[in-house]
Amino acid sequence: MKTALTAAIAVALICGTSFGGLADRQPSEAAQKQIDAISAASKSNDWKAAQQAYGAIDLRVAENPVAVLQSASAAVGIKPGAAELRREIATKYWLLRKDGDPDLADTITPTVIPIVEVDTMEIDALVIDALEIDALEIDALEIEVVVTTDEVFLAKMNLWTQRFGKQIDYHDTKGRLIVPAHGSVLWRERKNLMSEIEAGGDYDALWEAYSARLRTAVERRQKLRRQR
């Protein structure tokens, strides 16, 4: 199984030290005008004016936003007083750069952008690697549903839930996520259901069957807890 769990929350870091040449296409005339304004503001340490000029660049219409950002970064220069603007440019550069684009000369640490890395939405990628199983002394076979606090799993499921508009797991009264135990029959049903939802197929019957069995399993778990 692909160990897709290992690097789920990525932290944005740019640590480049070299400054490659500008990309082929230069900034447009409108962008260049703002870059010139940034350069002028930088010379007089007027960072408010520099920020305004940067804000006036419309990257949506830029043919090559990476080149624009490189030019903007160079225009600001590596000055301590401009840390906020430098960080904003570096962060945007990190977000937009493609493989092969050179590093910025400015090595300021960008803002951390939390990315949930989901290369594919294959269900096998959604595996729990850490479970908080309530301290119940019961046969392992009885464990149908478990509470998970695994942040990676929760982040991925949050992404999946938002993407497909479906909440397939159960939340207990404390707001914790209760999911089928990994490897259980219910877990396989959950996988099938997610596959059908992703495929946009007719999943109503699967949904009803899964929901009913999940509800039963949760009720059984709650009953066991009360008995102990």
Added chain:
Amino acid sequence: MKKALIGLMIGLLVMGTVASAADAALDAYDAAAALWVAGKHTDAVTAFKQLPQDYPDAKVGILVAAQSFIGQDYFWHQKAYIEAEAVFAGILTNFPAAHAQQKLTAQTYRGLSLEKLNRPAEANVAWMAGIEDSVSVLGATNEVKGVWSVFNKIQPQLIPAARYKEFLETVIRATKATEANAAFLGRVKSELEKMK
């Protein structure tokens, strides 16, 4: 000297007239809004409809807000979604200078109306346009409000992959790369990474 004084007096007079007209439009708007808050939606809508006729030169923000109330009445109270969609589309067409928040609201309601009309693909188009137009100004700092909440409505499976990818790239380009927007940018970037 005398001419200058007369000029000053005329100028003050004109400014006063303009100011009082703006105040009157605002008063009319406030009165209509008070009716709305009191639950008198029909009366409020009548007043909102009258406002642009009495004060055609009122500030864009007031005229748009009045239209927005009219559209919301169609949507929430009359459940007349065709009319609601038309009103919000009219805001976008007739008031290009409206504030980004008002444009986002208009696109949001356009999308909701289209969704009710069983036209989900068009609803997605409206929501995407709303985000693309407003995120540079509004940012996206709260998952359940504003731009981010509209983003969460979008159903990628109903959008051609190339268009969805273009949308995500545009949003990343337009959103300020600040700490406040970091979580949202991470969400959008995650979507984009998924499409590689």
